[in-house]
Amino acid sequence: MDPAEFDAASWDAQGELPAEVRRAVAGSGWFGTDLPAEYGGRGGTQAELGELCAEVGGACGSVRALITVQGMVAAAIHRWGTAAQRADWLPALVSGDQLAGFAATEPGAGTELSAVDTRVERSGSGFTVTGEKRWITFGRAATVFLVLGRLDGKPVTVLVGADRAGVSVEPVHGQLGLRAAMIAHVRFDGVRVPQRNLVAPPGFGLSHVVATALDHGRFTVAWGCAGMAAACVADAAGHTAQRRQGGVPLAEHQLVRSMLARMSVATTAARELCRSAANARDAREPGAVAATVMAKYAAARAAASASQDAVQLLGSAGCAPDSRAGRFFRDAKVMQIIEGSDQVAELHIAEHLLRQHRTGENGHAGEMPGLGSRRHAVAGSGAGG
Structure with a gap:
């Protein structure tokens, strides 16, 4: 493809x-x-x-x-x-x-996933799952959901087939971005699942299972945002090089060149941070989680600023229904919210930095406190988004 x-x-x-x-x-x-x-x-x-x-x-x-x-x-x-x-x-x-849905966020549990209310209860040789999940990316197409809930008061994750009795899916249409991502709200009403569908022991659901999923999500979102930003730079540069105003190409205007330069620098920097995170992950470095958070933060911001500037430079073409820059303008704002919002990322990046200076570490702190439990309730992937 x-x-x-x-x-x-x-x-x-x-x-x-x-x-x-x-x-x-x-x-x-x-x-x-x-x-x-x-x-x-x-x-x-x-x-x-x-x-x-x-x-x-x-x-x-x-x-x-x-x-x-x-x-x-x-x-x-x-x-x-x-x-x-x-x-x-x-x-x-x-x-x-099997197509997966990551069912973590709830009406009252978005950024702070430790507040989930979904109940996982023992029933015979298995469990029942009861709760409501929101903003699940590809929830309309998923055949199985990885559901975060609570069992005996402890965070737990369980795989729930979408075809199980008690699973109901409410499609979400017209959201700001990722409109083709088939987002849905999903209810689980006493859904029975076998013991073998429990992923990791109770107590490990949030700090281990969900944290791993979110870390993977941040990494792929970061790279996706770098790609979005690069596409916006290409569209803006191509348009301004050809479109003429006042008898000269738009690109000959100093303000236009300044915008293009800023877009290019932010995009290139974000891509390098993504590469750094990839290298850290491949080498299994302790600081890989921190590198991934920083890459996602920078890349989402680059995609948001580059798409905004591209729409501005393209003018009416940027506002057209089939405009790539316009679509990315909407998508990029979602990217600044899912998998850890910009504001939450800033707190963790600062904490990682300060912790090194408090303890005399040399940049090898790997986990950032709370990253496994923080997620904004806009898109349940990554959304997964």
Whole structure:
């Protein structure tokens, strides 16, 4: 599947990613880019996963979101699932036989996921799941949800099939961005699931399973934003080089050149931070989590500013229904909220910096306090978004 051939404007207008497109994404092997070959993956590096997300993200944010949410659930199972769970679920996620939804956010639990009210209760040899989840990326298409809830007062994660009795899906239409990401609100009313669907012991659901999923999500969102920003720079530079005003190309005006320069610098810097995060993750450095937060923060801001400036420079063309810059302008604002809002990221980046100076560390603090429990309730992936 070639991202250059995406009909992203049409998918955005329709408010969904067609089934044949989702199948084509799965057939391209993108779901298994960084998973081991034993599960059907390609065994690729984090850098390779990042470059894929940048290329796809520069064409369609919703397709990138599909790769993100599938990868979030797969990463959580790969890291914290049992051998049987990995053998059962990972090949199905890689092939696209199962499409995942990451069901964490709730009406009263967005940035602070420790406030979730979803109940997971023991029932016979399994569990029942009861609760309401909001803003689930590809919730309308998902065949399985990784659900965050509470069991005996402890955070817990459980896999719930979308076809189980008691699962109801409410489509969400017309949201600001990621309009083809098939976002939904999902209710679980006493849904019965087997014991084998519990991922990690009670108490590990938020700090381990969900934290792993969100870390993967931030990384792919960061690279997707870098791709979005680069596409906006290309559109703005191409338009201003050709469009004439006052007898000269727009690009000959000093203010236009200043805007282009700022867009280019921010985009290049964000890409380098993404590369740094990828290298840290591939090397399993202790500071990889911090590097990923910083990359996502910088890349989301670069995408937001570059898309805004691109729309400004393109003028009426930037406001057209099929404008890539206009679509990314909407998508980029969502990127500044999901997987940790800009404001939350700033707190964690500052804490990471100050902790090094308080303790005399040399930049090797890996986990940032609270990152596993913080998430804004706008899009349940990444959304997954």
